[in-house]
Structures are given as structure tokens and as C-alpha cells.
Amino acid sequence: MPKITYVQQDGVAVTADALPLMTLMETALMGGVDGIVGTCGGICSCATCHVWVDGEWADRLAPPGAEEADMIEGLAHRRPESRLGCQVPVNEALDGLVVRVPPAE
Structure with missing residues (x-):
């Protein structure tokens, strides 16, 4: 199970486990990452992820x-x-990926 690290806007890092077929947004939401909202549900229309x-x-x-x-x-x-x-989409090759959450738009 790939682990993704999200560096939140406050500098605190949160590492979340990604399940098969999940996206970075879904992984962040399941992991309780602050600053990732996913308002549109993943249809590429809001940029809150x-x-x-x-x-x-x-x-x-x-x-x-x-x-x-x-x-x-x-x-x-x-x-x-x-x-x-x-x-x-997250896959095994992205195990250890680090992303940063930018300031809110």
C-alpha cells in the first residue's frame, strides 16, 4: 500500500495510506489532510485539491x-x-511521494 506524505499549509506533514485505484485527492481526504477539500468530488472542475x-x-x-x-x-x-x-492516480511506484498543499485560492 503506497504511502503519500502531504505537507500541509502549516508545515505539518501527514502521511496517508493509498488504497488501490485512489487518487491523491481521495488519499488526502481519507487521511484528514488540511487544505485538500475536493469540492467537485474529483471531476476536475474546482481545483480545491x-x-x-x-x-x-x-x-x-x-x-x-x-x-x-x-x-x-x-x-x-x-x-x-x-x-x-x-x-x-496513486500506484505502488508512487510509494513515498511527497506533495505540498499550497495556500487556499
Whole structure:
């Protein structure tokens, strides 16, 4: 079971276990991560699951699709490592992934 570490806005790290077929957003919600809301339920329409992927992990993820890229483009706190957690499925290869929760939009 992959473990994902979320560094919350206050700097506190929370590590959560991801079940098969879960996304970064779902894992954060199940793990009680502050700052990840997932208002739209994972349909890529609200960006309340915005995270910054730590640099060493960015190349291990598939690039964002067009819809996700468009949503990220409109974010005030976007960075090159920005992703929407609802669009990133977790698998065993991501065990140990570290993401940061940016300030609320």
C-alpha cells in the first residue's frame, strides 16, 4: 500500500495510506489532510485539491491532461509542479511521494 506524505499549509506533514485505484485527492481526504477539500468530488472542475509535487517526483507522473492544465492555468498559486490531486492516480511506484498543499485560492 503506497504511502503519500502531504505537507500541509502549516508545515505539518501527514502521511496517508493509498488504497488501490485512489487518487491523491481521495488519499488526502481519507487521511484528514488540511487544505485538500475536493469540492467537485474529483471531476476536475474546482481545483480545491491543488498540490505541489516535490521536484524529484514530478517526472514520475504522467503530464496533466488538457482539462487539468486549463484548471491549473487559472490558479493564483500555480507552479510548474502544480497538479490537481483528483487527476493523479496513486500506484505502488508512487510509494513515498511527497506533495505540498499550497495556500487556499
